[in-house]
Amino acid sequence: MSWPTTPRYPFRIELNAFAKALAKKEVNTLSAYLRRHLSQDEELSHQDLREWLGLFPWLLILDGLDEVPSSSNRSEVIAAIHNFLSEARDVEADLMIVASSRPDGYAGEFDDDEVAYKYLQPLSKEQALVCAQRYVDAKTATKGHQRAKEAMATLTSAVDNPLIAKLMCSPLQVTFMVTVVAASGKPSDSRWQLFSDYYRIIYERELHKAVPPFDVALSERRSDIGTLHHRVGFILQCRAESSGETQADISIAEFERLVIDCLEENGLSQSELENQKELIIGAANQRLVFLTSRTPDRLSFDVRSLQEYMAAACLTNNADSDVIIQRLNTIAHSAYWRNTLLFAIGRFFVDEHLRSQRDKIRLFCEDLNFGDDEQAQTKLGSYLALEILESGIIGNMPLIIRSLTACTLELLAQPIAESINLQSRIRNIYSTSVQNVFQSQIDIWLGQQNMNRALPAWMLVLYLEKSYIEWQRQLYASIGHKKQVRLQYYCQLGSVWITLWISLPQID
Numbered sequence: 001m002s003w004p005t006t007p008r009y010p011f012r013i014e015l016n017a018f019a020k021a022l023a024k025k026e027v028n029t030l031s032a033y034l035r036r037h038l039s040q041d042e043e044l045s046h047q048d049l050r051e052w053l054g055l056f057p058w059l060l061i062l063d064g065l066d067e068v069p070s071s072s073n074r075s076e077v078i079a080a081i082h083n084f085l086s087e088a089r090d091v092e093a094d095l096m097i098v099a100s101s102r103p104d105g106y107a108g109e110f111d112d113d114e115v116a117y118k119y120l121q122p123l124s125k126e127q128a129l130v131c132a133q134r135y136v137d138a139k140t141a142t143k144g145h146q147r148a149k150e151a152m153a154t155l156t157s158a159v160d161n162p163l164i165a166k167l168m169c170s171p172l173q174v175t176f177m178v179t180v181v182a183a184s185g186k187p188s189d190s191r192w193q194l195f196s197d198y199y200r201i202i203y204e205r206e207l208h209k210a211v212p213p214f215d216v217a218l219s220e221r222r223s224d225i226g227t228l229h230h231r232v233g234f235i236l237q238c239r240a241e242s243s244g245e246t247q248a249d250i251s252i253a254e255f256e257r258l259v260i261d262c263l264e265e266n267g268l269s270q271s272e273l274e275n276q277k278e279l280i281i282g283a284a285n286q287r288l289v290f291l292t293s294r295t296p297d298r299l300s301f302d303v304r305s306l307q308e309y310m311a312a313a314c315l316t317n318n319a320d321s322d323v324i325i326q327r328l329n330t331i332a333h334s335a336y337w338r339n340t341l342l343f344a345i346g347r348f349f350v351d352e353h354l355r356s357q358r359d360k361i362r363l364f365c366e367d368l369n370f371g372d373d374e375q376a377q378t379k380l381g382s383y384l385a386l387e388i389l390e391s392g393i394i395g396n397m398p399l400i401i402r403s404l405t406a407c408t409l410e411l412l413a414q415p416i417a418e419s420i421n422l423q424s425r426i427r428n429i430y431s432t433s434v435q436n437v438f439q440s441q442i443d444i445w446l447g448q449q450n451m452n453r454a455l456p457a458w459m460l461v462l463y464l465e466k467s468y469i470e471w472q473r474q475l476y477a478s479i480g481h482k483k484q485v486r487l488q489y490y491c492q493l494g495s496v497w498i499t500l501w502i503s504l505p506q507i508d
Contacts, residue, residue, distance in 0.1 A: 008059040016067040030084040054091030066105020122169035166392030192346035217279035233310025249300035312343030321357035346393035409441040427463040
């Protein structure tokens with residue numbers, strides 16, 4: 001996306017906060033929500049806003065559509081946005097809108113408008129290091145600080161490890177990795193471990209900064225505070241999926257009940273329980289590690305990924321692997337729970353009590369493909385296997401990787417119209433360790449008599465060939481030795497692939 005050349009008034013709307021305001025009847029339009037936040041010394045009227053919108057270019061950022069689940073008042077939020085767009089057209093506004101969402105959290109609500117889709121691609125190693133350097137520079141008082149230099153030197157060396165590189169593919173993950181490396185000097189090659197290390201490091205910082213008497217609670221009740229984070233994360237994740245609870249938080253009164261339950265499980269005397277409860281709640285009123293009080297008498301997580309990690313910890317705590325798999329099966333169908341699901345799966349490849357059961361993850365994905373009719377038709381297990389491989393959460397375990405790759409390649413059965421972006425994702429999980437799996441599956445699908453059934457595999461061949469994978473270049477040449485044979489495929493692929501046809505080497 002090129003840098004805008006027109007200066008614009010920027011406005012950012014957190015859609016989960018807007019959804020909550022709609023649900024509480026605090027506002028009934030997006031215009032009213034904007035005016036409420038823009039009004040300072042003098043109230044901004046609706047007519048003032050319309051004139052502003054009509055006279056000057058605007059940039060409206062709609063942030064976090066995926067954080068407004070379909071089970072909440074999402075339809076009301078979408079309707080309010082469309083009504084605002086109609087109002088903008090009435091005044092012939094010069095309006096640029098940028099909406100953000102995780103891919104799984106978008107259901108095509110704006111497909112009828114003039115929309116350009118931009119995907120945040122995984123950061124390359126070079127981009128990740130640039131992002132890390134900027135974050136380090138922003139966090140340190142002076143550029144060139146020795147500790148910052150050491151952290152960047154460690155990251156620069158570590159990012160050559162493919163497992164660590166996969167954990168630095170987003171700006172958020174980069175900030176976590178920098179924090180962990182700056183504190184311990186050791187980068188994690190596991191997503192689950194990265195977040196665990198991050199929690200541990202932030203906990204140590206809070207403990208070091210804590211003043212009496214809260215330092216006692218942080219020191220003596222560390223296990224209980226961890227459990228409370230897990231339970232609150234799970235409750236808020238459930239609550240955020242429920243109707244009207246898009247910006248999930250928990251009241252101090254509810255938190256107090258959780259604290260009591262947690263302390264009672266340890267068999268504390270009534271007087272000791274009361275004392276410890278007051279200390280924990282007192283700390284929570286300010287900040288309890290990751291639990292913050294942005295709203296008076298309410299607690300929440302600042303970062304959604306931390307909430308999802310804590311929810312995953314709750315799902316995978318104190319249970320045997322079969323019970324955990326049942327829990328994961330319950331949330332597997334929901335896009336809203338997908339990140340939590342991936343965190344939970346990642347724990348199978350890190351924790352000692354689950355590592356011996358990691359083969360159940362392979363079976364879990366395969367079983368999802370043979371669940372109810374909808375799961376079987378959509379290949380839910382294969383999509384999950386692809387996301388597991390993309391995330392790098394299983395580390396260097398070739399046997400599991402090959403099994404999940406075979407499960408992923410079942411997506412070659414999906415109709416071509418549903419897999420335009422899918423083939424590039426599958427291409428990105430290719431490595432020499434799974435070459436035989438790719439070859440055997442592609443051979444099977446290219447052997448189909450029905451050209452439509454062979455098209456997804458042919459598209460994958462094109463992607464792999466353009467990545468200079470030698471055996472695929474040879475396969476491409478052998479299949480397309482006559483131009484008209486290839487032309488039949490390209491005609492089927494449609495105009496989207498004309499540019500690719502032009503760029504491919506011509507083989508007579």
